[in-house]
Amino acid sequence: MLLNFIERTRPIIQRIFAIALLVIFVSSCGSSRSVENRILRADSIIHASKFKPIQLKTPYFALYSVYHFPQPKDLLTVYIEGDGRSWVSRFQLSSDPTPINPLALRLAVVHAQQSPNSNIAWLARPCQYQPNKNDINCEPKYWSSHRFSEPIIDSTNNAINQLMQKSGTTKVRLIGFSGGAAVAVLVAARRDDVAELITLAGNLDHRWVNRYHEVTQLSGSLNAIDVASKLSATPQLHFIGQKDEVIPSQVVTRFIDKIGTDLCVKKVLVDATHSKGWVEKWQDLLTAYVPLLCFMNES
Numbered sequence: 375m376l377l378n379f380i381e382r383t384r385p386i387i388q389r390i391f392a393i394a395l396l397v398i399f400v401s402s403c404g405s406s407r408s409v410e411n412r413i414l415r416a417d418s419i420i421h422a423s424k425f426k427p428i429q430l431k432t433p434y435f436a437l438y439s440v441y442h443f444p445q446p447k448d449l450l451t452v453y454i455e456g457d458g459r460s461w462v463s464r465f466q467l468s469s470d471p472t473p474i475n476p477l478a479l480r481l482a483v484v485h486a487q488q489s490p491n492s493n494i495a496w497l498a499r500p501c502q503y504q505p506n507k508n509d510i511n512c513e514p515k516y517w518s519s520h521r522f523s524e525p526i527i528d529s530t531n532n533a534i535n536q537l538m539q540k541s542g543t544t545k546v547r548l549i550g551f552s553g554g555a556a557v558a559v560l561v562a563a564r565r566d567d568v569a570e571l572i573t574l575a576g577n578l579d580h581r582w583v584n585r586y587h588e589v590t591q592l593s594g595s596l597n598a599i600d601v602a603s604k605l606s607a608t609p610q611l612h613f614i615g616q617k618d619e620v621i622p623s624q625v626v627t628r629f630i631d632k633i634g635t636d637l638c639v640k641k642v643l644v645d646a647t648h649s650k651g652w653v654e655k656w657q658d659l660l661t662a663y664v665p666l667l668c669f670m671n672e673s
Contacts, residue, residue, distance in 0.1 A: 409505055412459075412472045416479060416503065423483045425496070430536050432529040434511055438503035439533065440479070441495040442486050443541040449569060450543035452534055453482040453496045456552035456649075457577075460517045464589070471517035472502045477649055478551040481574075484656045493541045497533055499554065500526055520594035521553060522580065527560045527596060534561065545569040552621070552648070553577050556598040562608060563601035572611045572664070575621050575648050578602075578629040583621060602632035609638040611663055615646035 420427060425440035443450075458473035482496040499521075501512040516526060538546060547570040550558030555576025562568045577583055579599040584591050610633075612626045626641050633639055642663060646652050 409470045409472055412474055413503055413505060416473075416476050419476065419479055419483060424486055424490070425483070425494075428540075430497075430533040432532040432536075434525040435500040435516075435529040436504065437500060437529060437533045438498040439495055439537065440482075441493075441537060441540070443493045443495075444491050445493075446542050447491075447493055448543055449545045449547060450493045450495065450538055450541045451482075451485065451547040451549060452537060453478040453485075453494070454530065454548065454550040454554035454558050455479065455496065455498050455502065456554050457517065457521060458499060458502050460521070467514050467518055469514075470501070471499065472504075475649060477652060478549070478554055480653045481549070481551070481656050484653060485660060488657050488660060493543055495537045495541070497530065497537070499557070500529060515594060519590075519592050521592065522556050522560060522595035522597070524596065527557065527564075530557055531561050531564060534565075538567075547572065549574070551575060551652075556580065559598035559605070560596055560601060563604040568608055570609045570611070570664075571605065572613070573626075574613045574652060575615055575618055575646075576612060576626065576629075577621055578612075578625050582628065583625060586622065599629050599632050602629050603634050606633050606635050606637075610640070612639075612641045613644050613659065614641065615648060615651065616643050617646060617651075618648045620648040 420440055424442045426442070427438070427440050430437045430439050455473060455476060455478040458471040459468045460471050462468050479496050482494055486492070486494050500516055504512060511525070516523070520526065534546060545567055548558040548562055548568060549572040550556070551574045555573035556578060558571060558573060559578060562571050577598070579597060580592050580595060581597055612630065614621065614623045614626045623643065630639055630641060640663070644651065644655060644659065646655065
């Protein structure tokens with residue numbers, strides 16, 4: 375009789391057990407992706423490096439940054455982070471855009487390890503790494519439809535000015551990943567001190583990219599490709615992943631065509647996806663390509 379009871383209830387017990395495991399799994403995933411854990415992950419990267427954190431106040435946003443300024447030099451390299459966790463799913467906007475994997479930060483650390491005497495900084499995007507939500511302008515539109523809007527670009531430009539003043543440099547090299555590449559382009563187009571512009575997996579034409587993926591357009595954003603012609607005199611490197619399913623290589627080709635000249639502008643295909651393969655290859659890419667850019671000889 376007991377055996378019959380066990381046999382009859384076995385499917386129910388198994389189902390309860392499976393549900394419990396699923397709850398544990400989902401909870402652990404949610405925990406690993408919490409804002410606090412994302413911030414701790416970035417903190418651990420920073421603490422293991424030579425970088426010092428700083429909060430840069432601009433007229434519209436407070437931007438989180440880290441820097442390593444070992445000695446006075448003419449050139450400052452600024453890495454601009456990607457869009458971060460803008461969306462939880464295709465239809466659900468994130469409540470906080472802090473990246474799960476701060477790829478541009480990791481690249482900046484590799485660069486600082488390779489060139490310890492260079493002035494290097496990393497700049498988070500507005501509303502990233504702001505756990506207390508003290509920034510009253512951190513509305514969700516600024517990591518969705520307005521992620522490349524005028525307040526975003528102006529604030530980033532202002533933050534770069536502050537970093538240059540702090541480092542005592544007169545020239546800046548901008549390196550942007552994904553959406554950070556679009557920000558780098560839009561900032562570069564309004565400056566006259568950009569020595570080099572480097573993008574990785576860059577969203578250099580968000581209108582084309584969103585049509586390609588059949589998703590809603592960024593109604594409140596400026597578009598990098600619209601200012602491409604203003605950068606014809608700026609040395610540029612555009613790295614794109616051969617396995618990137620987010621930003622196809624055609625985006626870079628279209629952007630370079632818009633520049634109107636291929637003088638000092640190079641597209642480089644890399645064996646990488648949108649977010650994987652870059653950190654492992656970054657030191658070699660810096661060594662192989664960056665010193666070849668026009669007129670610059672500081673790593």
